[in-house]
Ligand SMILES: Nc1ncnc2c1ncn2[C@@H]1O[C@H](COP(=O)(O)OP(=O)(O)OP(=O)(O)O)[C@@H](O)[C@H]1O
């Protein structure tokens with residue numbers, strides 16, 4: 001549906017803000033562009049929309065070379081990061097904008113409007129002007145317009161950023177439901193990894209204009225290609241330690257010992273690297289885990305359904321996360337278990353994922 005070949009962008013003719021992007025987005029796919037502020041997400045989306053010139057490379061939409069097509073020739077709709085609405089037009093006219101030009105008959109327009117206004121909670125605001133709405137309501141009008149247009153491709157730039165947490169949760173599932181129902185192809189920009197994980201069929205992680213990884217959400221979560229992806233995806237952030245192999249196991253941050261119980265040594269190219277362990281991968285007792293780590297609880301936090309415990313790790317603090325309300329007191333000694341499959345290793349210089357034995361898998 002959308003194909004990018006070696007696409008790059010420079011605004012000033014000198015520095016590249018997007019570099020060498022190769023990508024194929026399938027028909028009906030919910031594709032998420034994820035990355036920190038300034039990494040080039042909006043730029044990439046605006047190049048697909050035809051609002052920014054592509055400096056290098058080729059864009060194909062539905063089999064057609066699209067670099068030089070006008071935005072309106074691309075048969076797509078876009079929800080902007082700052083939800084551009086027409087201030088002099090009512091909510092109703094904003095939502096229906098463009099449908100007359102595309103010769104959608106009045107009755108069909110009314111039907112689409114009725115449905116979408118209800119889903120978006122806008123039914124009572126249809127007569128108002130955008131200036132009389134809250135930021136979150138305006139954002140929903142912009143979304144409603146895009147959905148009403150029923151163009152086969154929707155580009156959305158952080159469309160939920162102005163909503164409160166509860167509404168954001170609801171809208172996440174609504175957008176996903178509508179997308180499936182109408183078979184829309186959506187390219188969705190966000191810096192929120194929870195949105196990316198829960199909505200995307202696939203995620204592309206961008207950093208500094210470079211693609212870090214593309215894959216299905218769980219694949220990216222379970223098999224991050226590098227340290228940047230590993231620490232960007234997941235809450236709390238993956239714990240990372242400076243690690244060194246020793247006879248007994250791994251020395252972490254020059255202080256903690258991750259003791260191997262099997263006596264098996266970790267084989268990696270080089271002796272020093274970064275080791276990553278996700279908070280939920282520490283078990284509550286050494287039990288029969290492959291590795292154990294002794295630590296002292298520094299702070300215990302309960303969210304009701306989860307317990308988070310931090311411990312000093314010789315550098316700062318690392319975090320453990322367990323389901324339920326686990327009775328632990330600050331100062332208590334912990335014996336944490338870690339299985340070999342849950343240990344991630346990264347090159348200290350490049351951040352690239354290292355695998356034991358150099359091959360695939362642990
Ligand atoms: N019109 C412009 N002229 C010059 N530089 C620009 C322009 N628009 C964006 N940039 C630069 O390009 C880079 C990427 O910007 P972009 O807006 O694509 O980031 P983003 O990932 O969408 O960030 P955010 O999450 O904050 O919206 C940034 O360094 C930004 O300063």
Ligand SMILES: [Mg+2]
Pocket residue numbers: 041042043081157
């Ligand atoms: Mg942006």
